Amino acid sequence: MIDRRYGRAVAEPPRVTLRARTDDDLDxxxxxxxxxxxxEERNPQAPAPLTRERFDARRAADPGGDAVEFVVDADGRAVGAVSLFGFDLYARHAEVGISxxxxxxxxxxxxxxxxxVVEFGFTRRNLRRIHLQAIASNVxxxxxxxxxxxxxxxRLREHAWVRGGYEDVVLMGVLRSDR
Structure with a gap:
């Protein structure tokens, strides 16, 4: 692809899709x-080494509740996960998380x-609002x-303990009417 501003070649952006998890994605x-x-950016629990056995056991024991989980696939390769969780069916909102x-x-x-995933939440799950929390240093x-x-x-001031100090947690949201 050619960058029109500078007239030079740039890498094509990856083709990103969301899909169900397979055993091949577990690594x-x-x-x-x-x-x-x-x-600390992803978990409220204290940091600790995670063994593969504990990871597999946690996955097997967790039925997922009401969460809708996708694997993030870029150019045919798993590179992460994104999920909607904490559904409030009365107020029609949920939280999103990505790693x-x-x-x-x-x-x-x-x-x-x-x-x-926002489009999925609004059109397939009939949500009207999706929100998230992120630590302030996650620029x-x-x-x-x-x-x-x-x-x-x-903003929740000094709400999270992250790598030896307190950090603000930024609250963000998107409404279906915003789109």
Missing amino acids: VLFGIAADLDTW LAPEARGRGIGTAALVQ GGLRAYEKAGFVVEG
């Missing part, structure tokens, strides 16, 4: 779940996956969320 998903560098392998970050993959994530249509709705 990638384990790698993301075990990544201590981003643990990507390090090599998939900063390439537009997260934004594309979020756009797709790349915040940028991806904004590109996907989320707006900042609030």
Whole structure:
């Protein structure tokens, strides 16, 4: 592809799709779940090493509840996961969460996956609002969320303990009427 601004070739953006998880995806998903560098950004629990056995046992024991989980696939390869969870069927809203392998970050993959899962939530699950929480230092994530249509709705000051210090948690949301 040619960048019109500069007249030089640039890499094609990856083709991003959402799909059901298969056994072939488990190594990638384990790698993301075990990544201590981003643990606090994804989990309310204290960081600790995660063994493959514990990961597999947790997956087997967790029925998923009402969560809708997708594998994020970029150019035919699993690179992460995105889910809708915490459904409020009366108020018609849910929370979204996304996690990507390090090599998939900063390439537009997260934004594309979020756009797709939001569309799924609004058109297939009849949601009217989707929200998320992110730590303030996750600048790349915040940028991806904004590109996907989320707006900042609030901030929980010093709400999360992350890598040795307290961080704000940014609350963001998107309404079906915003699209």
